[in-house]
Amino acid sequence: MMSSNQQGEIAKGLEGVVAAETKIGFVDGINGRLVYRGYNIEDLVEKSNFEEVAYLLIYGKLPTLTDFKQFKDNLNLKAGISEDLFSIISKTTQKSHPMSALRTAVSYQGAFDPLSSNSDLKSQEKMGLSIMGSFPSIVAAINRSIKGEGRVVSKSTDYVEKFLEESFGRKPSDFEKEVMRVALIIHADHGMNASTFASMVTISTLSDMYSAVTSAVSSLKGPLHGGANEKSLEMLEKIGSPKNAEKVISEMLEKKEKIMGFGHRVYKVYDPRAKILKVYAKQLAEKTGHKDLFDTAEEVEKVMVSKLGSKGIFPNVDFYSGIVYKSLGFDSKIFTPIFALARISGWFARSFEYLHDNRLFRPRSLYKGEVGPLKYLPINERKQ
Numbered sequence: 001m002m003s004s005n006q007q008g009e010i011a012k013g014l015e016g017v018v019a020a021e022t023k024i025g026f027v028d029g030i031n032g033r034l035v036y037r038g039y040n041i042e043d044l045v046e047k048s049n050f051e052e053v054a055y056l057l058i059y060g061k062l063p064t065l066t067d068f069k070q071f072k073d074n075l076n077l078k079a080g081i082s083e084d085l086f087s088i089i090s091k092t093t094q095k096s097h098p099m100s101a102l103r104t105a106v107s108y109q110g111a112f113d114p115l116s117s118n119s120d121l122k123s124q125e126k127m128g129l130s131i132m133g134s135f136p137s138i139v140a141a142i143n144r145s146i147k148g149e150g151r152v153v154s155k156s157t158d159y160v161e162k163f164l165e166e167s168f169g170r171k172p173s174d175f176e177k178e179v180m181r182v183a184l185i186i187h188a189d190h191g192m193n194a195s196t197f198a199s200m201v202t203i204s205t206l207s208d209m210y211s212a213v214t215s216a217v218s219s220l221k222g223p224l225h226g227g228a229n230e231k232s233l234e235m236l237e238k239i240g241s242p243k244n245a246e247k248v249i250s251e252m253l254e255k256k257e258k259i260m261g262f263g264h265r266v267y268k269v270y271d272p273r274a275k276i277l278k279v280y281a282k283q284l285a286e287k288t289g290h291k292d293l294f295d296t297a298e299e300v301e302k303v304m305v306s307k308l309g310s311k312g313i314f315p316n317v318d319f320y321s322g323i324v325y326k327s328l329g330f331d332s333k334i335f336t337p338i339f340a341l342a343r344i345s346g347w348f349a350r351s352f353e354y355l356h357d358n359r360l361f362r363p364r365s366l367y368k369g370e371v372g373p374l375k376y377l378p379i380n381e382r383k384q
């Protein structure tokens with residue numbers, strides 16, 4: 001056994017630590033490539049749909065027609081969510097951040113699913129499918145609640161269409177569906193990021209999938225992770241115009257503030273997802289009268305790359321997604337739940353994969369405190 005002052009090296013933030021093996025996805029941080037089960041995301045964005053990509057991540061291959069039909073039946077998108085859950089979401093959203101509403105919704109569902117007492121693979125799979133199948137309705141319910149709007153129930157069994165229809169209370173256009181399909185595919189999975197890791201830590205205790213997803217949602221909320229998309233758009237709106245970008249960004253950097261939507265633990269080059277989103281952000285911004293916002297973002301990018309590009313800091317997935325979602329008509333508060341609408345597939349796939357060869361996650365910390373033994377003093381003998 002190691003002595004208390006020889007406990008090993010710290011990898012702060014677990015940077016560079018390889019903690020699990022996977023066949024699901026590869027984040028190539030040097031060449032700026034993202035691969036799901038061998039397929040480039042660019043190819044999937046061009047040819048596939050979200051449910052198919054989720055199937056690929058979870059089950060390891062592209063589905064046949066029969067597989068796909070079975071998967072869709074299992075997701076049971078038609079079912080949506082209960083009135084009770086809509087009402088809980090509505091109440092939670094009035095009091096707290098939409099990500100807290102999402103966390104509460106997942107946890108609430110788990111409390112009423114008898115499967116959540118089980119940890120066998122079949123039960124975990126069923127729970128994962130049922131959580132994923134409820135996500136379009138949950139996130140749409142959060143979106144409506146933010147605006148104080150009532151419930152809309154869509155009978156669509158298409159993940160993207162159902163979400164948009166229940167969010168907006170109308171049939172989405174083909175272009176809206178196309179943009180959302182692309183956004184969900186590129187956000188579906190991304191290595192052992194913080195929220196995915198959180199879900200894996202929870203499942204590794206042989207807890208249930210609802211608990212794993214609740215952990216993941218909690219972790220995605222933070223501005224260093226999924227919460228950056230909301231903050232990034234708020235920053236762009238504050239900057240207001242391309243001509244202010246240089247001054248505002250320089251001042252923020254001087255104050256050692258982090259510029260939301262830039263930098264990445266793995267990518268030291270341009271995030272391939274940001275490249276895809278930038279194209280849509282430009283088109284959408286021009287179409288919907290937000291051109292100034294896009295121009296501001298492009299100027300911020302120029303300033304940041306000139307100042308920090310040499311340190312490997314470039315736009316990440318959260319930088320242009322905000323403009324895309326805003327141009328589709330979403331409030332910035334719903335951006336991170338939309339991230340979760342996609343990432344549920346990665347959380348499910350990775351937790352499920354890990355369970356097949358499970359080992360409890362349990363790292364150590366380097367103890368820097370008093371080693372003692374100190375003499376215990378009763379409370380009335382301690383100095384005031």
Ligand code: SDX
Pocket residue numbers: 013189190191192193194223224225226228257258259260261262263264265266311313316317318
């Ligand atoms: C996501 O992990 C994933 O895959 C996540 C994700 C996914 O799909 O799941 O890709 C989604 O979370 C994207 C990241 C969203 N977060 C942000 O946009 C927040 C802003 N970015 C950062 O704070 C930062 O870049 C992180 C948190 C994303 C990663 O940072 P690291 O690896 O912990 O690096 P660091 O904070 O230690 O920074 C290293 C250096 C520092 O400078 P020095 O002290 O060496 O001089 O780079 C600087 C930092 O100050 N730096 C930034 C910066 N990011 C890094 N400076 C200004 N603005 C930034 N955004």
